[in-house]
Amino acid sequence: MRMQHDARWFADPSAFKPERFARDAVPTQRGAWSPFGMGPRVCLGQHLAMTEMTVIAAMLLQRCTLAVPDGMAAPRPVLNVTLRPQAPLHLALAPA
Ligand code: HEM
Structure with a gap:
């Protein structure tokens, strides 16, 4: 499973909800969304x-x-x- 599809970090993870990334959205776990990798x-x-x-x-x-x-x-x-x-x-x- 891809991190971005993990319901522990994203409610309803398969739904298209760009508002997840709005400035006033509740922040998720740090590092749960890392499309450019890390480290x-x-x-x-x-x-x-x-x-x-x-x-x-x-x-x-x-x-x-x-x-x-x-x-x-x-x-x-x-x-x-x-x-x-x-x-x-x-x-x-x-x-x-
Ligand atoms: C939406 C666009 C892009 C996405 C989603 C993306 C994503 C990624 C990911 C996931 C990695 C691997 C990180 C890892 O191994 O942990 C990577 C590596 C890399 N990306 Fe991108 N990338 C994007 C655009 C670009 C652009 C525009 C450039 C250059 C102009 C670029 C240059 C590189 C390079 C050179 C690496 C290798 C870094 C290394 O191994 O030291 N990427 N990218």
């Missing part, structure tokens, strides 16, 4: 990755609205160093 082999790119994701999300969401196209099945996550969808994920982008 001497911790990810060298973690700060770049977080900055890139924030900038890309901000630029995209200012300009576009994302929607799930009709008939698109829920993605099946596959663990391959990071989690990724088994099949390509399609999203419809419309100007905001």
Whole structure:
């Protein structure tokens, strides 16, 4: 079982609840969520990755609205160093 799916640290762990990570959310056990690893082999790119994701999300969401196209099945996550969808994920982008 992946740490992030352990109900000892996360209530209803399989549910998509991004509010778990909100600034005012109740903090969980330190280290229970460590997508970049820990210790001497911790990810060298973690700060770049977080900055890139924030900038890309901000630029995209200012300009576009994302929607799930009709008939698109829920993605099946596959663990391959990071989690990724088994099949390509399609999203419809419309100007905001
Ligand atoms: C969302 C993006 C990323 C995730 C989730 C991620 C996650 C990880 C994880 C889990 C490890 C292994 C840590 C361990 O063995 O304990 C790792 C190692 C590493 N990551 Fe990342 N990473 C990301 C982006 C990046 C980026 C953008 C770079 C470089 C620009 C990078 C460079 C590295 C390097 C060089 C290591 C090896 C560190 C070592 O073994 O000393 N990563 N990353």
